Amino acid sequence: MAHAEVIAPGATIGILGGGQLGRMLAQAAARLGYRCHIFAPEADQPAAQVSAAATRAAYADAAALRAFAAAVSVVTYEFENVPVETVRLLDPLVPVRPGARSLEVAQDRLNEKSFANALGIGTAAFVAVDDADGLKAAIARIAPPAILKTRRLGYDGKGQAVIDDARDLDAAWTTIGKAPAILEARVDFEREISVVVARAADGATACYVPVENRHQAGILDMTTAPAPISPALARDAEALAARVAQALDHVGVLCIELFVTKGGALLMNELAPRVHNSGHWTIDACGASQFEQHIRAVCGLPLGGPERHSDAVMKNLIGDDAARWPALLADPGAHVHLYGKAEARPGRKMGHVTWIKPRTGRQGQN
Ligand SMILES: Nc1ncnc2c1ncn2[C@@H]1O[C@H](COP(=O)(O)OP(=O)(O)O)[C@@H](O)[C@H]1O
Numbered sequence: 001m002a003h004a005e006v007i008a009p010g011a012t013i014g015i016l017g018g019g020q021l022g023r024m025l026a027q028a029a030a031r032l033g034y035r036c037h038i039f040a041p042e043a044d045q046p047a048a049q050v051s052a053a054a055t056r057a058a059y060a061d062a063a064a065l066r067a068f069a070a071a072v073s074v075v076t077y078e079f080e081n082v083p084v085e086t087v088r089l090l091d092p093l094v095p096v097r098p099g100a101r102s103l104e105v106a107q108d109r110l111n112e113k114s115f116a117n118a119l120g121i122g123t124a125a126f127v128a129v130d131d132a133d134g135l136k137a138a139i140a141r142i143a144p145p146a147i148l149k150t151r152r153l154g155y156d157g158k159g160q161a162v163i164d165d166a167r168d169l170d171a172a173w174t175t176i177g178k179a180p181a182i183l184e185a186r187v188d189f190e191r192e193i194s195v196v197v198a199r200a201a202d203g204a205t206a207c208y209v210p211v212e213n214r215h216q217a218g219i220l221d222m223t224t225a226p227a228p229i230s231p232a233l234a235r236d237a238e239a240l241a242a243r244v245a246q247a248l249d250h251v252g253v254l255c256i257e258l259f260v261t262k263g264g265a266l267l268m269n270e271l272a273p274r275v276h277n278s279g280h281w282t283i284d285a286c287g288a289s290q291f292e293q294h295i296r297a298v299c300g301l302p303l304g305g306p307e308r309h310s311d312a313v314m315k316n317l318i319g320d321d322a323a324r325w326p327a328l329l330a331d332p333g334a335h336v337h338l339y340g341k342a343e344a345r346p347g348r349k350m351g352h353v354t355w356i357k358p359r360t361g362r363q364g365q366n
């Protein structure tokens with residue numbers, strides 16, 4: 001087990017990625033007395049607005065990465081498509097947590113699902129698809145309805161095509177850009193849940209209660225904490241998340257997205273090796289938020305308490321939703337979070353709102 005040195009408050013934490021997840025990590029880090037240095041290629045960086053330093057450079061810019069490594073005490077990431085080579089370049093210079101293995105598994109849907117199955121965790125049935133002929137062979141094994149997904153770089157439902165009929169193959173192959181893919185069976189699920197778990201450098205884990213997620217057009221719309229599932233299923237989901245974190249030797253926060261089937265089984269859909277949108281409610285409803293847990297873990301500190309003091313509903317503000325801020329701020333029960341993004345494009349996550357109410361159920365545990 002890795003024995004990580006403690007990075008004490010006052011140090012500077014490097015964060016690869018400049019979006020809202022980096023912003024909320026930097027806010028949590030600041031509360032614990034750390035500074036953050038953001039490294040990202042984009043011009044509009046919500047994270048840089050609240051950080052002590054920022055480098056705008058490409059993830060392949062070796063000189064910029066070396067200078068970044070020299071300026072920080074530890075590096076983490078808020079974006080799971082940071083190239084693995086970037087982490088490999090940084091790692092001999094400065095500790096990178098979580099490590100390259102978590103990225104390698106999570107960046108590729110084929111690796112991710114194979115990894116889950118190897119741990120005995122169920123997934124939707126899937127087959128790798130490398131070309132148009134491969135898709136024909138795959139549809140013979142995974143009958144429609146099915147979903148074709150690019151192996152890499154998909155997010156918010158992008159890089160996916162639903163196949164309801166075996167005659168739709170050409171259109172689906174074109175829709176996903178003819179990239180290496182997997183074909184997976186469409187799961188007729190009862191609900192979607194996720195589990196956010198933190199794992200410390202010493203191997204200790206802390207799980208937040210499983211939550212239910214509702215999506216709109218492939219994008220997370222609303223999270224309800226806790227998910228309305230049985231205590232036994234909740235415990236199974238938490239154990240599963242901890243097992244994934246352990247198997248990856250993950251240090252930091254990760255999230256697993258699960259389908260609850262109509263028969264009450266858990267199937268893993270995705271793994272995010274980072275803080276996650278479905279964990280934003282923890283800022284307003286838990287002793288230590290997912291962002292604070294991540295900072296604690298990567299700095300070699302003990303984890304905080306994941307117990308919730310309140311139940312919560314979190315709603316994303318997507319695109320023009322953010323224009324509702326005057327009404328939301330006029331609601332005394334609304335905890336409003338805005339990400340400081342300049343432009344409200346359709347489908348863009350601009351902020352979120354959390355409403356909390358007194359906690360119910362599962363007392364004494366999460
Ligand atoms: N095999 C499936 N069966 C049913 N619904 C699915 C399946 N795969 C994805 N979905 C739906 O699409 C959403 C987005 O897909 P996901 O694989 O999580 O990709 P991403 O979040 O990276 O875009 C899921 O949250 C779920 O609502």
Ligand SMILES: [Mg+2]
Nearest residue numbers: 156257269270
């Ligand atoms: Mg997803």
